Amino acid sequence: MQLTNRSKVVSDKNMTIAEGSYLPAVLKGMAVTLKHFFKRPVTLKYPEQTRENSEVYRGRHVLKRDENGAERCTACGLCAVSCPAEAITMIADERQKGEEGKYREEKYAAVYEINMLRCIFCGLCEEACPKEAIFLTKELLPSDYEREDFIWGKDRLVEGLEADKRIDVSKRQDR
Numbered sequence: 470m471q472l473t474n475r476s477k478v479v480s481d482k483n484m485t486i487a488e489g490s491y492l493p494a495v496l497k498g499m500a501v502t503l504k505h506f507f508k509r510p511v512t513l514k515y516p517e518q519t520r521e522n523s524e525v526y527r528g529r530h531v532l533k534r535d536e537n538g539a540e541r542c543t544a545c546g547l548c549a550v551s552c553p554a555e556a557i558t559m560i561a562d563e564r565q566k567g568e569e570g571k572y573r574e575e576k577y578a579a580v581y582e583i584n585m586l587r588c589i590f591c592g593l594c595e596e597a598c599p600k601e602a603i604f605l606t607k608e609l610l611p612s613d614y615e616r617e618d619f620i621w622g623k624d625r626l627v628e629g630l631e632a633d634k635r636i637d638v639s640k641r642q643d644r
Contacts (some may be wrong), residue, residue, distance in 0.1 A: 527590045527605035530583055531636050532626045535573055540627060541602035544578040548594035548603055556587035557594060573600070581626060585610060585619040606636055 487493060513520060522528075533541050544561035562579035564572045594603050613619060628636050 522607060526607055527592050527595075529606050529608040529610050530588075530594075530621070530626055531604050531606055531628050532581065532623065533602055533604060533636075534628055534630070537570065538630050539570060539573045540577060541573055541600045542578045542581065542598075543574040543600055543602070544576050544581075545599065547597040547599065551593040551597035552588075553591065553593065554587045554589050556584045556589075558582050558584075578623070581623050583621050583626065585621055586616065604636070608636075 535541055544559055546559060546561070549555075549557040549559055558580070559578045559582070560580040561576055564575050564577055590605060592605055595605055
């Protein structure tokens with residue numbers, strides 16, 4: 470009894486001597502290899518040559534400062550809530566007397582950490598921040614050997630006070 474009309478007749482065909490020696494298959498493989506041998510290589514010699522990234526490339530995170538040098542982050546937690554990989558952790562604290570120039574608001578992030586091994590560089594933290602405090606720059610992340618070195622705290626995230634250490638993200642803000 471036949472259920473469908475999709476049956477296929479299978480033939481038991483014997484191989485010829487040339488096919489049995491696998492010589493045609495080896496020659497086809499060599500032809501493919503020779504074809505690629507004379508093409509321009511696709512790889513780059515990385516430290517000397519770098520590939521140009523697109524305009525929307527998202528790399529290293531940075532916590533921005535305002536024009537007076539105070540940290541913009543107010544520890545609202547929206548970046549941590551919006552992170553789908555749950556890579557951002559923060560602990561809020563209140564500003565003490567004498568720290569007015571260091572922090573922008575009364576509340577600030579005493580601990581701000583991003584686990585770079587969990588981060589998927591989606592940019593949702595950047596979009597969720599109402600104070601425009603966190604940005605993903607075009608810089609590549611440095612490689613490392615220890616897992617603990619991929620948990621970045623404020624020491625690696627906050628941009629420097631000097632003018633040459635400031636990271637320009639004005640093009641990203643215009644989007």
